[in-house]
Amino acid sequence: MDKLHLDRHISRQFNVELEALRTQLLEMGGLVEQQVTDAVASIESGDTALAEKVIVNEDRVDDFEIELDEQATLVLARRQPAASDLRLVLAVIKAVRDLERIGDEAQKVAKMAIALSGEGANRRGATELRHIGASVLTMMNQGLDAFARFDAEAALRVVEADESVDREYKTAIREMVTYMMEDPREISRVMNVLWALRALERIGDHVRNICEHVVYLVRGLDIRHISLDEAEAKILNQ
Template structure:
């Protein structure tokens, strides 16, 4: 695990330190909003709450606005402060993370739209168990990724990447279940297709949470693991932890 001081250095300019912490705080605030959007979208779908679904869609603009504001603040810091090494990795990590958070917000808005459609079609429990189960996993991934970012914790980030493998496996299993539902009852095809799209959005949200975890590893270690694969990422992180403990 890395501490705050271990990732970006403290500067003679106290204002620079404040700016970095404010930008990081804004990114985590955006993350909290996205977490709530995802949780509300899932609740709207499972509980057939069309009003909550519409609220989630309306709040998507707030997520988009936060991304633009934080991105602008990062650009100003780069232009004015010309950060180097670990400070630059922090700023770049935030820029990449807010992009992934915005995408998670988009997936939450898609789920909310599907929730409204499903509520209008009438109540049915088919597919809801899979949505609830995978949804909880993905929500936990997003929370863990943000926590890893807040604490500069590469080991926790690795845990998020490992969890993404489990989500992908459960997503594949859920897809087989959905196909079975449609074969058994062709009248359910339209409704089950909406569940399939919701599951797809959850799988994509999990991918974006994994991306945030990879940004954490880059910030902490200076190593880009985006295309390295899980085994290589694990090797890199454990090697770093071993060298820090020696």
């Protein structure tokens, strides 16, 4: 496991500010993870009350984004951090944006759950939603854990998992299109399933982004535009 040291500055207050940024980011991550959990559960069960809860709680995610942006900006202005400290502040700023967008996508899933609840008992697409939802939730949990522990290798495993989600998503899209061709009466319902699947796939992409920020934070490596094999080789050989 990789470690950064947030307690080795002459200014004790600087230590406190950096740790506060990290702590609040993880609090925001916990809230967003719950949003995704509830959204996935609502679309699987048809629980419209749970879906409504996700929609209402999106305001709390937005509040976290504003507060963390303000705190990170103040740290940059007051401390002018360098090296790993600067990478930490930048990683927080970027991760906050991804978390806010994950919250937006969870809200979309919740809205599709409400729409689907009024379209009868047809469960076409339920298996695809369940599988991709479970995969994305696992990514979310592991990605936040990688950030909490500053673990670049764990972050890379989440990046790899996103490629699996992308493949599963493409397969699901083909199946949904086939359903619509077989029975045009299902077009409206299947379109809602497609929107929910797309939102889940986008959540996976944003979790991947967060894990790429972790790798940069811990190792100083930008792995956004290289293959997984190249990224793994660089991390393991560093």
